[in-house]
Amino acid sequence: MKEIIGKVQNIGKEIIGKITKKDSLIRFNKKLILVTESPKKRYTRYQAIITIPTMINKIDGVVFYTEDIESLNEEDIVLITPDGRISVLYQSNSYHNVLLLTNLCNCNCIMCPQQKVKNENDMTPLNIELISLMSKKTKQLGITGGEPTLLGDNFFRIISECKTRLPETSIEVLSNGIKFKDFEFTKELALLEHPDLLIAISLYADTDNAHNNIIQTKGFYDTIEGFYNLALFQQKIEIRVVINALNYKRLPKLAEFIYHNFPFVYHIAMMGMEPTGLAEKNINKVWIDPYEYKNELRKAIIYLNQRDMNVSIYNHQLCLLPEELWPYARKSISTWKNLYLNECTGCQIKDNCGGFFESSRKYHSKYIHLLNK
Amino acid sequence: MNKYQILPFKFTRFNTDTVFITNEVGEFLFISNEDFEKFVSYKLHDNNKTYLDLKSKHILTDSSLTSVINMLSVKYRTKKSFLQNFTSLHMVVSTLRCNSKCIYCQVSHKDLCDKGYDMDKNTASKVVDMIFKSPSPDIKIEFQGGEPLLNFDIIKFIIERSIKINKKINKNLEFVICTNLILITDSILNYLKKYNNVYISTSLDGPDNLHSNNRPLQSGENSYSIFIQNLTKTRQILGKHKVDALMTTTGLNITYFAEVIDEYIRLGFNNIFLRSLNPYGFAQKQREIVGYPIEFFIEEYKKALLYIIELNKKGIYFIESFACLLLTKILTPFPTYFVDLQSPAGIGISGVIYDYNGNVYPSDESRMLAAMGDNKFLLGNVMKNSYNEIFNGDYLKSLIKSSCLESLPGCSCCAYNMFCGADPIRHYSEHGDIIQNPIKSNVCKKNKGIISFLLDLIRKDNEEINNIFWSWITRRPLTEIKRCS
Numbered sequence: 001m002k003e004i005i006g007k008v009q010n011i012g013k014e015i016i017g018k019i020t021k022k023d024s025l026i027r028f029n030k031k032l033i034l035v036t037e038s039p040k041k042r043y044t045r046y047q048a049i050i051t052i053p054t055m056i057n058k059i060d061g062v063v064f065y066t067e068d069i070e071s072l073n074e075e076d077i078v079l080i081t082p083d084g085r086i087s088v089l090y091q092s093n094s095y096h097n098v099l100l101l102t103n104l105c106n107c108n109c110i111m112c113p114q115q116k117v118k119n120e121n122d123m124t125p126l127n128i129e130l131i132s133l134m135s136k137k138t139k140q141l142g143i144t145g146g147e148p149t150l151l152g153d154n155f156f157r158i159i160s161e162c163k164t165r166l167p168e169t170s171i172e173v174l175s176n177g178i179k180f181k182d183f184e185f186t187k188e189l190a191l192l193e194h195p196d197l198l199i200a201i202s203l204y205a206d207t208d209n210a211h212n213n214i215i216q217t218k219g220f221y222d223t224i225e226g227f228y229n230l231a232l233f234q235q236k237i238e239i240r241v242v243i244n245a246l247n248y249k250r251l252p253k254l255a256e257f258i259y260h261n262f263p264f265v266y267h268i269a270m271m272g273m274e275p276t277g278l279a280e281k282n283i284n285k286v287w288i289d290p291y292e293y294k295n296e297l298r299k300a301i302i303y304l305n306q307r308d309m310n311v312s313i314y315n316h317q318l319c320l321l322p323e324e325l326w327p328y329a330r331k332s333i334s335t336w337k338n339l340y341l342n343e344c345t346g347c348q349i350k351d352n353c354g355g356f357f358e359s360s361r362k363y364h365s366k367y368i369h370l371l372n373k
Numbered sequence: 374m375n376k377y378q379i380l381p382f383k384f385t386r387f388n389t390d391t392v393f394i395t396n397e398v399g400e401f402l403f404i405s406n407e408d409f410e411k412f413v414s415y416k417l418h419d420n421n422k423t424y425l426d427l428k429s430k431h432i433l434t435d436s437s438l439t440s441v442i443n444m445l446s447v448k449y450r451t452k453k454s455f456l457q458n459f460t461s462l463h464m465v466v467s468t469l470r471c472n473s474k475c476i477y478c479q480v481s482h483k484d485l486c487d488k489g490y491d492m493d494k495n496t497a498s499k500v501v502d503m504i505f506k507s508p509s510p511d512i513k514i515e516f517q518g519g520e521p522l523l524n525f526d527i528i529k530f531i532i533e534r535s536i537k538i539n540k541k542i543n544k545n546l547e548f549v550i551c552t553n554l555i556l557i558t559d560s561i562l563n564y565l566k567k568y569n570n571v572y573i574s575t576s577l578d579g580p581d582n583l584h585s586n587n588r589p590l591q592s593g594e595n596s597y598s599i600f601i602q603n604l605t606k607t608r609q610i611l612g613k614h615k616v617d618a619l620m621t622t623t624g625l626n627i628t629y630f631a632e633v634i635d636e637y638i639r640l641g642f643n644n645i646f647l648r649s650l651n652p653y654g655f656a657q658k659q660r661e662i663v664g665y666p667i668e669f670f671i672e673e674y675k676k677a678l679l680y681i682i683e684l685n686k687k688g689i690y691f692i693e694s695f696a697c698l699l700l701t702k703i704l705t706p707f708p709t710y711f712v713d714l715q716s717p718a719g720i721g722i723s724g725v726i727y728d729y730n731g732n733v734y735p736s737d738e739s740r741m742l743a744a745m746g747d748n749k750f751l752l753g754n755v756m757k758n759s760y761n762e763i764f765n766g767d768y769l770k771s772l773i774k775s776s777c778l779e780s781l782p783g784c785s786c787c788a789y790n791m792f793c794g795a796d797p798i799r800h801y802s803e804h805g806d807i808i809q810n811p812i813k814s815n816v817c818k819k820n821k822g823i824i825s826f827l828l829d830l831i832r833k834d835n836e837e838i839n840n841i842f843w844s845w846i847t848r849r850p851l852t853e854i855k856r857c858s
Contacts, residue, residue: 206425206429207425207428207429208436208437209436210425221437221440224440224444225440225443228447250425250429253425253426253429256429257429259706260400260448260706261444261447261448261706263451263705263706263707302836305854305856306839306840306843306847306854307705307843307847308843308847308849324855324856327856328856
């Protein structure tokens with residue numbers, strides 16, 4: 001997530017609050033944090049003030065000084081830590097906001113962009129607070145992990161909190177689907193009757209060994225039973241395929257497998273990998289230049305679109321895709337980690353391109369090139 | 374011990390070096406003879422591409438048998454989901470009288486002035502009550518004849534009564550009037566226009582001479598010119614999408630499929646169903662004019678299909694409906710709801726016909742047999758029998774039991790049986806036995822011929838042709854399938 005470094009004054013413990021740039025007398029929300037270039041000497045209505053370093057020693061109370069106040073927006077939610085760091089937990093101008101429910105996971109995917117974690121503190125109270133602070137106008141919210149369903153009851157609590165507090169927001173849960181093998185668990189989720197919930201489940205291959213080899217545990221048939229249970233309760237399902245060196249060859253076969261076994265899914269995302277975390281550790285096993293698999297990707301996309309299946313390409317740069325696949329490409333990389341390379345300077349279709357992950361600086365295609373309109 | 378288990382499959386030698394192999398749910402592969410021999414003798418290695426293909430299609434398994442059988446059963450239920458809702462197509466013969474004397478019409482039609490062949494209100498009312506006892510959420514009432522418009526009062530009566538009953542139970546209700554359009558008038562059309570769920574299915578056998586020769590009127594007038602006039606009028610009043618046409622292939626138009634297709638396109642239709650004729654019931658002399666060997670039909674059909682594909686390539690969206698039905702069965706995990714191509718057969722359980730006198734038959738063919746004196750398939754009469762006696766009786770059940778391709782001799786091991794269907798009544802009418810015998814059956818010859826022709830096109834994996842097929846199956850314009858940026 002986006003981070004801002006600065007100096008703290010009177011900050012002894014973590015502060016979570018919602019950004020406002022409009023100082024107004026009628027606000028009584030104690031959770032507000034005022035961002036201003038020209039602060040008054042003292043405030044009582046805000047948890048903290050964020051201002052520029054030239055104001056040091058000029059104001060009282062809880063203050064954070066940074067040059068970078070421009071990048072904060074009205075209704076952003078931030079975490080200020082005593083070590084002089086602002087983490088932007090929610091960006092009001094982004095479609096890519098997420099709640100991280102847990103870092104724990106029951107898979108160990110070979111190209112996971114995260115690191116394996118053994119234990120952690122309960123993040124649920126923080127997440128509940130975040131939901132309560134988020135703008136009701138939030139269009140989309142991702143729920144991610146680790147594996148969010150591992151939280152059990154707390155997972156349902158989060159979903160139900162989203163339903164109550166953010167009734168207009170689309171929720172997208174990223175999951176490996178294994179937990180939905182449990183009929184009662186799936187039923188409990190369905191009974192929450194969230195009006196706009198998508199369960200996005202990863203599937204990496206059309207046969208058990210190939211999939212299990214990637215997730216490094218035996219989960220293939222459990223995930224499949226998960227699909228069936230979710231479909232039984234008429235839940236909206238997305239299938240996410242992260243393309244890597246171990247599965248790209250049978251991508252068209254995976255498309256066939258999806259169409260014939262799960263024609264009920266709402267959306268299929270063919271995704272480029274994010275080369276960080278475990279993926280970086282296993283880079284020699286998992287990295288494949290997207291240029292090398294463009295034919296397999298094309299075949300899979302054409303196959304699914306012919307069948308009127310809703311399919312998209314995530315995390316791919318347009319210059320690596322045959323032009324006929326451009327309509328399927330989405331700008332899918334989260335705002336805070338999205339970037340373009342030096343090679344992209346001067347590219348005429350850059351605005352339509354999703355760009356790269358931060359971690360792609362190190363690992364990206366050899367075939368990145370400029371395009372003309 | 375074998376490293377893998379072989380799951381139920383069927384196969385056929387597709388050509389000299391390829392085997393067509395399919396599982397119980399109709400997923401298939403073309404594999405080489407060599408791989409096939411290895412596969413069946415448990416010698417296929419797991420690093421062989423075909424090994425993974427067979428595993429992916431659930432034709433072999435080397436791990437969890439239970440999970441794979443579960444997946445197959447889900448797919449099987451999906452393929453057979455046409456069975457879930459019971460009878461949705463209800464054909465009603467409003468009259469046996471007709472104003473045409475089509476050369477392929479079998480003995481069942483009566484002349485214009487014949488008396489006693491119209492459905493009366495009392496019968497019609499019982500028919501509607503019976504129709505609405507069907508558990509299906511979709512009810513299609515199709516008026517047939519004779520020429521149904523000759524008894525338009527009863528059509529009005531049935532439409533109004535059905536709509537009234539349906540107000541309470543809210544099924545998806547549709548009406549189709551199968552008419553030659555000769556008798557359609559402004560006042561009839563304005564009446565039908567009041568309802569947004571009335572469709573017209575008419576007949577068109579080709580351009581002027583072909584149409585008029587196949588479908589002469591009893592009055593001697595030119596049926597084609599009246600047809601064209603009334604088609605225009607019907608489309609003006611009801612809307613173009615409300616009118617579809619069916620064609621029948623006879624000895625007179627079989628060599629002119631391209632002309633017939635051109636005529637359909639010229640008149641603005643976007644599909645044609647190249648229907649072969651059931652030649653049973655003709656005198657030998659008539660059969661020579663009207664009929665043709667099924668092998669000849671298959672050859673002409675193939676040429677016509679290739680012609681239609683070429684038209685689509687040129688940007689004309691035009692579907693051959695029989696191919697489209699078969700392609701849906703071959704390429705998708707879903708069933709079609711076409712009653713003539715189901716296993717078990719659609720007789721009674723998907724479609725049913727109510728004759729003018731209230732007699733209930735499981736198919737149009739069984740009604741015609743009855744008209745020729747063989748009442749073998751009579752299920753009952755709406756005036757005398759209850760819904761349960763007719764639809765839940767042992768007789769219909771025994772007919773259905775004899776119509777599962779999966780258990781019929783010759784069909785059960787046919788590699789194409791998931792794409793095909795049973796029609797015991799037609800088989801009885803041609804060969805005197807409800808148990809299908811694929812060696813004798815012309816339906817089998819035709820279906821096999823056309824299915825293997827389609828499979829050969831699919832095997833060639835030509836992207837342009839695939840796109841055309843999918844534009845038919847998914848009813849989308851080709852540009853959307855290609856989705857040019």
